[in-house]
Amino acid sequence: MDGSGRFHALTARDAGLVGCRTCTRVNEAGAERCVRCGERLASRDPTSMQKVWAWWIAGLLFYIPANIWPMLITSTVGRAEEATIIGGVIDLANLGAYGVAFIVFFASVIIPVGKFIAIAWLALIVRKPHGHKPGPLLHLFEFVEFIGRWSMIDVFVVAILAALVQFDLLATINPGIAAVCFALSVIFTMLSAMSFDSRAIWDRIETIADD
Structure with missing residues (x-):
């Protein structure tokens, strides 16, 4: 949060990462499937x-x-x-x-x-x-x-x-x-x-x- 009260959050997408919605494993943004469970990945x-x-x-x-x-x-x-x-x-x-x-x-x-x-x-x-x-x-x-x-x-x-x-x-x-x-x-x-x-x-x- 800055001085104006607004939030500046560093998200996984900003960091070049994407979280798996099935097992919560964090993967590289370019990966198509999760390295842990094999589920298809999508940033959103x-x-x-x-x-x-x-x-x-x-x-x-x-x-x-x-x-x-x-x-x-x-x-x-x-x-x-x-x-x-x-x-x-x-x-x-x-x-x-x-x-x-x-x-x-x-x-x-x-x-x-x-x-x-x-x-x-x-x-x-x-x-x-x-x-x-x-x-x-x-x-x-x-x-x-x-x-x-x-x-x-x-x-x-x-x-x-x-x-x-x-x-x-x-x-x-x-x-x-x-x-x-x-x-x-x-x-x-x-x-x-x-x-x-x-x-x-x-x-x-x-x-x-x-x-």
Whole structure:
């Protein structure tokens, strides 16, 4: 950072190097494939933003029905009851299981919505030169990548309940269509985060520094 508050970062590209997106090995800029894993090298992914938004939209389209359609279908003595994600959280809270209700709500609502917002915000920021510090942006991106897998807690709970209650002759629990939609939404948002080329954060800061 210079006296004007602008960042002047020496990137691998400026140093004649290119990092492998698969194994993170630093290679010479002229190399076509990584010397460690053999993956094809590219200083930047020109289609990164297109893939980010494509996976993001797909994840959002599946997340909406995941919250509307039933997540669990419980059958007891010929009577079937359906429960959505929010309905399940309310039922758990009414039973006094506030801790479990909070965990399900956090993993099924807070984390997915936060991921959608964070990915979209990062993708919009790197479209043009920005004055944000790269450290917090990179930490946010790494957090989104790390936390994404924990959204599957709700799906795991449904799978475990369905497996256990099948042994009961009086009641059965089956996953609803929302479980499939939710799992697909989580997968698509994870792919959206993985498609984001974090090096674009530094490119836009370089653009400001060169102005």
